Amino acid sequence: MSKPDPIHGEFLPGTLSMLILRTLARGPLHGYAIAKRIKDASSEVLAIEEGSLYPALNRLLVKGWLTAEWGLSDNNRKARFYRLTEEGRRQMEQETHDFDRMVDAIRLVLKTV
Amino acid sequence: MSWTNELSNRLRYLLRRNRFDAELEDEILFHLEARADELEAEGMTRKNALLQARREFGSQARIQEDSRSFWHFQWLEDLLSDLRYGTRALVRNKTFALAAIFSLALGTGANTSVFSFTMEFLFSDPSVTDADSLFVSRIAGRSHSPYREYKVVRDANVFAGLAGLRESEANWRNGDDTLRIHVLQVTGNYYQVTGTPLLMGRPIQPGDRDTVVISYPFWQSRLNGRADVLGRALVLDGRPFTITGVLPRVHRSLIGFGFSPDLSVPVLNEETDVQFIGRLMPGVTREQTLERLRRASEEVDRVYPRKDAEARALNVRMYGVHGLDRLTGERGGPIIAFFALLMVVVGLVLLVACANVASLALARAASRRQELSVRLAIGASRGRVIRQLLAESLLLAGLGTAAGVGMNLLLTNAVSGMALPLPFPIRIYFTPDWHLLAYSVLVAVGCALVSGVMPALAATRSDVQSGLKQDARQASGGFWNPRSLLVAGQLALTVVLLATGLLFLRNLNQATSMSPGFDVGSTVWANMRLVPERYARPELQTNTVQRALDELRALPGVEAASITQVVPLNDSSDMRAPIITDISSTEPVLRMNMNRVTPDYFRTMGIRLLDGRDFTAADRLGANKVVVINEVLARSLFGSARAVGHTLGWREPGGHTVNRFQIVGVVALSKYRSLGEEDTNALYMSYFQTDDPGSSVAFLLRSSRRPEGLLRQIDRTLGSIDSSAAIEVKPMTDALGLAFLPSRAGAALLGTMGALGLLLASLGLYGVLVYSVNRRVREIGIRMALGASPKQVLRLVFGQSLLLVAVGCSVGLGLALLATQPLTMFLVPGVHPTDVSTYLTVVGILLGVALLATAGPAVRAVKVEPTTALRYE
Numbered sequence: 001m002s003k004p005d006p007i008h009g010e011f012l013p014g015t016l017s018m019l020i021l022r023t024l025a026r027g028p029l030h031g032y033a034i035a036k037r038i039k040d041a042s043s044e045v046l047a048i049e050e051g052s053l054y055p056a057l058n059r060l061l062v063k064g065w066l067t068a069e070w071g072l073s074d075n076n077r078k079a080r081f082y083r084l085t086e087e088g089r090r091q092m093e094q095e096t097h098d099f100d101r102m103v104d105a106i107r108l109v110l111k112t113v
Numbered sequence: 114m115s116w117t118n119e120l121s122n123r124l125r126y127l128l129r130r131n132r133f134d135a136e137l138e139d140e141i142l143f144h145l146e147a148r149a150d151e152l153e154a155e156g157m158t159r160k161n162a163l164l165q166a167r168r169e170f171g172s173q174a175r176i177q178e179d180s181r182s183f184w185h186f187q188w189l190e191d192l193l194s195d196l197r198y199g200t201r202a203l204v205r206n207k208t209f210a211l212a213a214i215f216s217l218a219l220g221t222g223a224n225t226s227v228f229s230f231t232m233e234f235l236f237s238d239p240s241v242t243d244a245d246s247l248f249v250s251r252i253a254g255r256s257h258s259p260y261r262e263y264k265v266v267r268d269a270n271v272f273a274g275l276a277g278l279r280e281s282e283a284n285w286r287n288g289d290d291t292l293r294i295h296v297l298q299v300t301g302n303y304y305q306v307t308g309t310p311l312l313m314g315r316p317i318q319p320g321d322r323d324t325v326v327i328s329y330p331f332w333q334s335r336l337n338g339r340a341d342v343l344g345r346a347l348v349l350d351g352r353p354f355t356i357t358g359v360l361p362r363v364h365r366s367l368i369g370f371g372f373s374p375d376l377s378v379p380v381l382n383e384e385t386d387v388q389f390i391g392r393l394m395p396g397v398t399r400e401q402t403l404e405r406l407r408r409a410s411e412e413v414d415r416v417y418p419r420k421d422a423e424a425r426a427l428n429v430r431m432y433g434v435h436g437l438d439r440l441t442g443e444r445g446g447p448i449i450a451f452f453a454l455l456m457v458v459v460g461l462v463l464l465v466a467c468a469n470v471a472s473l474a475l476a477r478a479a480s481r482r483q484e485l486s487v488r489l490a491i492g493a494s495r496g497r498v499i500r501q502l503l504a505e506s507l508l509l510a511g512l513g514t515a516a517g518v519g520m521n522l523l524l525t526n527a528v529s530g531m532a533l534p535l536p537f538p539i540r541i542y543f544t545p546d547w548h549l550l551a552y553s554v555l556v557a558v559g560c561a562l563v564s565g566v567m568p569a570l571a572a573t574r575s576d577v578q579s580g581l582k583q584d585a586r587q588a589s590g591g592f593w594n595p596r597s598l599l600v601a602g603q604l605a606l607t608v609v610l611l612a613t614g615l616l617f618l619r620n621l622n623q624a625t626s627m628s629p630g631f632d633v634g635s636t637v638w639a640n641m642r643l644v645p646e647r648y649a650r651p652e653l654q655t656n657t658v659q660r661a662l663d664e665l666r667a668l669p670g671v672e673a674a675s676i677t678q679v680v681p682l683n684d685s686s687d688m689r690a691p692i693i694t695d696i697s698s699t700e701p702v703l704r705m706n707m708n709r710v711t712p713d714y715f716r717t718m719g720i721r722l723l724d725g726r727d728f729t730a731a732d733r734l735g736a737n738k739v740v741v742i743n744e745v746l747a748r749s750l751f752g753s754a755r756a757v758g759h760t761l762g763w764r765e766p767g768g769h770t771v772n773r774f775q776i777v778g779v780v781a782l783s784k785y786r787s788l789g790e791e792d793t794n795a796l797y798m799s800y801f802q803t804d805d806p807g808s809s810v811a812f813l814l815r816s817s818r819r820p821e822g823l824l825r826q827i828d829r830t831l832g833s834i835d836s837s838a839a840i841e842v843k844p845m846t847d848a849l850g851l852a853f854l855p856s857r858a859g860a861a862l863l864g865t866m867g868a869l870g871l872l873l874a875s876l877g878l879y880g881v882l883v884y885s886v887n888r889r890v891r892e893i894g895i896r897m898a899l900g901a902s903p904k905q906v907l908r909l910v911f912g913q914s915l916l917l918v919a920v921g922c923s924v925g926l927g928l929a930l931l932a933t934q935p936l937t938m939f940l941v942p943g944v945h946p947t948d949v950s951t952y953l954t955v956v957g958i959l960l961g962v963a964l965l966a967t968a969g970p971a972v973r974a975v976k977v978e979p980t981t982a983l984r985y986e
Contacts, residue, residue, distance in 0.1 A: 031140060032147040050144065050170045054137070055179035062126075062183045064118040073143070075150065080140045087118075 016048065016056050018099060021065065021084060021092035028071075030079040031057060057082060065091050126184040133184070137177055145170060195504030202505060209477050210509065213470040216873055217513025217564075220466025221556055222520035223869060224459045228552050229525050231452045233541050235445070238435045239367045240360075242308030247367075247434045248399070249442060250275075250389040252410040254428030257386035262413050263300070266389065269409035271402060273394040274306035277380060277387030280368060282809070284642055284839035286348040287335070291832075293642050293839035294331075295538045296349070297366065297377040298385060306392050307367065314343045314358030317379055325349070326358040327376040330532070330540065335375070347376075350644040351837050354378060362530070363542045367434055369443075371539040373532075390434065403431050447938065451859070454936070458613060458866045461606050463560070465870050468603040469877045470509060470564035475596045476884050478502070478572030485572055499569045506565025507558070514557035518549070535854070536683070571595050597917060600874075600881045604921025604959060605928060607867075607874040611955045612929040614860075614867025616936060619951065620944045621860035624853055627941060629682060630783025632719030636845035637820045638680060639665075639812040639827050641838050651734075651804050658810055661834050662711065665814060668830060670823055673815040675714040676800050679707070680811050682852035685786040690763040693771060694750050703749060705794040706785040709803055715741075715780055717815045725757035725778035732777075732799035739799060741778040746794040774798070788852055789941045813845075820844045859939060871962065879966035882914055886970040890977055898979035910974050914967040915960075922956050929955075 023029065023037050034057075035048045060066045065088030073079040084092070126133060145166045152162035170176075203210040238244050252258055252266065257279060267275040277300040285292045303309075304316030304326070317324050325347055327336070336342055347354045366372050367390060380387060393402055410425040419425075432442025440449060478485070488498055525543035533539045641661070648654040658676060665674040679686050686707045691700035712728045715721075723744055732739050740761070747756035762773035785793055800806065812831075816823050824842045831840045886893075893906055933946035940946070 030143065030147075032144045051172070051176055051179070054141070054176050055183065058180040059183045062119055062122050064122060073147070077143055077146060078139065079143045079147075080136070 015099065016052060017060055018092065018095040019046070019048075020053075020056060020060065020082075021088055022096065024066065024082055024084045025089065025092060028081040028083040030071075030073060030081050032079075034082070060088065063091075064088075123184055130184075133181070134177070137180055141170070141173055141176070191500065192504060195501050196508055198501065199505035199508045203508065206477065209473055210512075212876075213473050213509045213564075214513045214516060216466045216469040216473075216876070217510060217560055218516035218520060219869060219873065220463035221514045221517025221553070221560065222524075223517075223866065224463045224556060225514075225518055225521040225549065225553055226524055227452075227455050227459045229521060229543055229545070229549055230541070231456065232548055233543055234371060235440060235449065235452060236436060237365055237369075237542075239307075239369065240309055240364045241367065241434070242310075244435045245433070246393040247307065248272075248391050248393065248402070248431045249434060249439070250391050250406055251430045252389075252406065252413065252428070253425035254430075255386075257388050260380060260383050260385050260387055262417060263387050263389060265413045265416055266406070266409045267300075267302075269405070269412055271405040271409050272391030274302055275389055275391040276300050276303040276306040277389060278303060278367065279380065279385055279387045280372070280374065282642060282839075283349045283378070284351075284644055284837060286351070286837065291837060291839045293640070293841060294349075294375040297368075297374040298380045298387070299377050300380050300387065303377070303390075307390065309364075310361060311358045312361040314356070316358050317377065321357075321379050322381060323352065323354050323379075324357045325354045325376045325378050326360060327356055328360050328364060328373060329362045330373070330530070331375040332359050349378065351646060363544060365542065369434075369439060371533070371541045373538045373540040375538065391431075399431065403429065406431065450935075451939065454939075455862060458610065458863060461610050462866050462870050462873070463556070464563070465603050465606050465610070465873045465877075467560050467564040468599050468606070469873050469880075470506075470513075470560070471568050472596045472599045472603075472877055472881055474502075474506065474564065474568035475571060475594075475599070476880065478568050479888075481572070489573070495573050498573050502569035502572060503561065503565045506569070507561040510557045510561035510564065514553050514560065517556075518553050521549075534850075536848075567595060567599075596881050596884070600877050601917055601921040601924065603874045603877045604918060605925035607870045608922055608925025608955055608959065609929045609932050610870035611867045611958060612925075612933055612951055613936070614864040615951050615954055616933060616940070616944065616946060616948075617856070617860040617863040619948070620940050621853070621856040623944050624788050624856040624941045627788050627943070629788060629849070629852075630720065630781065631681065632815070633845045633849060635816050635820055636718065637814045637816060637823055637827060637842060638845050638848045639814065639831060639840065639842040641810045641812065641831050641835075641840050643808045643810065643835060644837050645808040647835075647837065648808070651806070654806060654810075655801065657835060658806075661810075661812065661831055664830050664834065665812060665827065668823070668826055670816050670818050671814050672817050673713045673717040675717045675813050676711040677714055677811050677813055678709040678800065678807065679785075680813070680848065681708075681718075681783065681785050682787065682849055687786070688763075692750060693762045693764075693773075695760045696751065696754070701749065703746070703794050705746060705796045707796055707798070708785075709798045709800045709806070711800040714797070714813070717813050718783070719815070720783055721781040723779045723781055724755065725776070727778060728797075728799045730801075733801040734804065736802070738772075738774045738802055739777045740774040741780055741797040742776055743780055743782050743793075743795040745782055745792050746796060747776075747779045749794060788856075791942050855939070856941065871958065874959075875962045875966055878914070878917065878963055879969070881917075882910070882967055882970045883973075885913065886910060886974045889974075893974050893977050894979045894981070897977065903975040906974050906977075907971055910971040911964075911967055914963050918959055918963040922959060926952055926956070 019038055020034055023034050023041075029037065031053060035050070035053055038046055038048055057066065057068075060082075061068060065085055066082045067085055068080050068082050070078055071081045145163065148166035148169065149159065149162040152165050153159055157165065239247075241247060250266075250272075252262070260277065263275070263277045267277075279298045281296055281298055282293055283296045285294045299317060301317060301319035301321055304311075305318070309316065311326065312329065314326070317326055327342070327347075332338055332342055336345070339345075342356055342359065345356050347356060364373065366374065368374075391402070393399065397405075407426040407429050410429055414425050430442070433439050485498060488501075489495065522545060525545070528541070529543040530540050533541070643654060643657070648657070662674050662676065665671055687704055688707050689702065689704040691702045692705075693700050710728065712730060712732075715727055724747075725741070728739070728741065742750075742756060742761075750756065750761060751759065756776050756779055758776065760773050760775050762771045764771055780797075782792065782795075784790060785795055812827075814820075814823070814827065821844060824844070828840055828842045831838065831842075893901075893909075896909075897903075897906065929952070930947065936946050
């Protein structure tokens with residue numbers, strides 16, 4: 001089975017944080033798992049670079065949308081787990097809603113023009 | 114709120130940033146191992162898997178930096194790192210840093226000191242509670258009104274409390290000495306209404322008649338700071354008083370302007386005129402109170418009617434006891450103007466200092482071109498480098514201002530509370546507060562911008578390519594680089610400063626050499642303040658002063674003795690009224706200086722009698738009322754006709770009765786109020802024709818030898834006539850100090866500022882010339898190798914210097930001509946702001962300084978060995 005080429009680098013602005021928030025909606029995860037989950041879920045189309053993942057996580061921490069705490073990973077290593085806060089959940093819903101509207105609008109334009 | 118959340122998150126970060134860095138590292142380590150595990154599971158060796166994971170991960174430092182950046186207060190971090198870097202840069206170049214800090218310290222020291230003085234002198238709050246609700250009130254257009262009128266207003270429910278006060282003098286009998294001291298007469302409720310705090314004891318209370326509250330300096334210097342001072346008796350004007358309280362060390366009286374009387378006593382006499390100070394009723398506005406004050410003054414009109422005078426309510430005023438409100442209320446225009454002038458002048462001095470620092474910074478930027486070019490080349494934006502350079506300026510300005518404020522604190526602390534050498538008690542207390550702090554911060558930031566922006570822009574403009582080369586020296590621009598422009602600007606400002614300073618010096622010179630129209634050198638002024646209660650009947654005083662005059666005249670060395678009510682140039686009394694004469698039906702309105710003098714006054718003062726006669730002993734109460742007028746008044750009233758023999762007069766205030774006098778003499782013009790006045794009308798009445806001569810008697814004596822030798826004898830003679838009188842004897846030359854005070858203060862202050870500006874500008878000029886010669890060592894070497902003579906090289910160097918001075922001076926002269934125009938109001942006649950000699954002197958001084966500053970660099974240039982110069986690195 002040939003894998004599709006992953007899209008590296010730039011996402012649409014703001015989408016990375018939305019993806020991270022959405023990924024964490026199902027429960028706390030550590031950084032590596034977040035990247036992996038996004039990659040798997042997108043059938044390996046969206047490859048998040050570490051260079052943008054960790055700064056993005058820190059940005060969300062500063063905003064108060066995530067909290068972080070140390071725990072043990074599946075193979076018993078010390079890992080930092082991120083958890084969505086109540087405010088983060090609201091933010092995620094807002095961003096998802098905005099994103100859906102934008103995608104719909106773009107589709108509409110692509111169909112009609 | 115999310116942004117407060119964010120802020121607290123960031124603040125938490127600031128406290129534990131080390132832990133944050135460690136955690137981020139752990140997290141990245143975990144990431145790498147997790148990826149390596151995966152790769153290992155796909156069949157790689159552990160070692161290769163770790164290497165592969167690292168490769169995929171990319172620059173760890175970059176990720177750490179990016180992650181951290183979200184938590185930073187970016188600008189603060191940048192500023193801190195810029196300041197750290199700047200400190201290192203300054204430490205590396207100590208000479209530059211010290212020169213810049215020294216320049217700025219002088220500028221800011223002068224600037225903040227004038228600021229402190231202005232704030233304390235003009236804007237300090239009096240020592241009362243809630244100064245905002247206290248108001249000075251005037252009725253009938255008078256600053257002081259009789260005590261009985263005060264009582265009517267006090268009881269008219271206008272203010273929550275109305276106090277009265279009056280500045281006056283008293284004789285204090287201390288052992289065998291009688292001293293004249295300055296007292297504040299206050300109504301019994303004064304302390305209660307104003308809420309003046311005391312250091313110890315209790316204030317004067319309503320109903321008190323023999324209590325005094327003394328000032329701290331009086332307690333310390335006159336009563337030796339004795340701890341048991343409360344309850345002690347003081348004999349004032351022959352009456353015993355008990356000290357009940359002492360004011361705190363720092364006490365600012367309600368009179369303001371640093372006026373600090375020695376003590377306060379209750380108002381004892383119903384005839385005393387007092388100034389009204391009222392406390393607003395809670396909830397009543399100023400306007401409503403003013404309206405009530407009007408109604409109260411109508412009440413005063415009913416109780417104490419004045420015939421044919423306008424209603425007191427027509428001229429009613431209220432103004433605050435502090436701030437601008439008081440200054441405008443007291444019509445302090447000229448004082449404000451003088452302080453504004455001072456502020457402008459010290460502002461210019463600071464500007465010159467900033468220009469110095471800027472030109473130093475430019476020179477330094479040139480030698481730092483390589484460093485800056487490297488920073489720009491490796492990707493620093495121009496804005497970032499400019500910010501870096503500005504941070505250095507801020508550091509310099511901060512240090513310079515701190516040193517300047519240090520100088521200010523030393524200076525103000527030294528003079529705080531000192532009695533100024535004036536005939537009235539002025540003490541300025543300096544209490545540095547947030548005003549000074551805020552002003553200093555403002556000054557520091559201003560200095561940083563003024564001295565930093567231009568050099569920073571200039572330093573970062575040069576292109577990276579040439580800057581990276583060692584040989585940047587050769588890439589110098591023309592002579593008209595920003596540095597030369599700065600020096601020219603500095604010179605221009607210095608011309609303005611020097612012109613102002615010189616103008617005031619010439620003013621002082623003119624004022625001291627100006628003849629007041631009377632003799633000063635051989636005149637003695639003996640002031641005898643009699644205790645009023647001892648001379649209840651006027652003839653008692655007349656007898657005493659007549660006896661004193663006779664005894665003084667009998668002293669060996671005394672040529673003439675007389676009494677004057679107004680000592681010219683120390684005191685003044687004038688009147689403005691329509692003057693009625695017997696030769697004309699018109700009544701010209703004239704302002705005249707008034708005085709009452711005894712026979713021999715004109716001889717004592719050396720004022721020439723032009724026509725008619727002097728007063729004689731016969732011009733006494735009951736006799737025909739006579740006046741002597743000066744030549745100016747004679748001309749205004751009678752033109753070229755003879756004045757002697759005619760009569761003049763004026764109506765009594767508001768009344769129809771005419772006060773008529775016969776003119777018996779005409780005397781020469783002299784100065785009355787100030788040295789600056791010109792062609793003033795003056796009128797003298799006979800001292801013995803008044804029924805109210807006042808308790809202070811001023812004897813003027815003319816001595817045939819040096820007056821200093823006579824002082825003791827005069828003192829003893831007067832003391833033997835009335836031992837309860839306070840006697841002060843001084844040569845007239847000393848007494849004229851007050852008349853010269855404005856000229857002296859102006860000359861001292863502005864002269865100092867001019868000298869300071871000149872010093873700073875010369876340093877700047879010297880610096881720029883040394884620098885420009887150093888830059889051109891190689892060029893000069895080539896010129897000399899090609900056969901230029903030392904003379905030609907000298908011409909080159911001096912030519913540059915003269916060009917700078919010429920440009921600076923011409924701009925400065927233009928500015929100075931404009932800037933000194935408004936100064937006319939401070940100058941005595943005969944000194945004009947546009948005076949050519951002032952400007953010639955200024956240009957001369959600057960030329961001299963420029964030549965001196967050029968000499969060093971020029972000699973250096975001539976001594977350049979062509980061979981060394983060519984190899985010069």
